[in-house]
Amino acid sequence: MQNANASRNRKQNRSKTKRKQIKKHVKDYKKWSDDMFNSNRDRYHAEYARRHYPVGTKIRLLAMNDPYDPVPPGTIGTVTCVDDAGQLHMDWQNGRTLALVPGVDSFEVLERPAPAKSGKNRGAAR
Template structure:
């Protein structure tokens, strides 16, 4: 991937961006489809380094893997769920 494309990826997927994996073609350690995660950074090869919600840290390769950014509504739903879970933990 050339420098322009890497910079475009960094602009479009800054650290903290939430994505959902739709499909990963990795026969050795695939992240399951549907898993959500957070971009930690975009490396010099244009790969999205990830912190997946299931604890894995396998990178996304834009030319091979299929994924999407979460919508504003999905991000708001996640925030609400985190707040509810935090409230429930305080109640225990």
């Protein structure tokens, strides 16, 4: 009887250990997949910002979510670059260089730069 109980206890302990290992692997996988999703989402936002707000785009600020020292509403600025986080780095008319965050700050596009023409005729027969 004692051997049967000992055997049953060993099986239960192995089973508990196995369940803990599986839970840990599932937790690690969820963390990894969340990190991958967020990484891809951030990359998508940055690419979207680069396509829609190229360097040279003129923007009028409507409201900025900066509690310390925001750029005044109505100020016009020019996009100087878009970083990997999708923030629009600006040169404002008042001399400031504070970045805009699409989706957080409110702004309107006044003018987009003309697309650059390449000297090559794409698709032309040779």
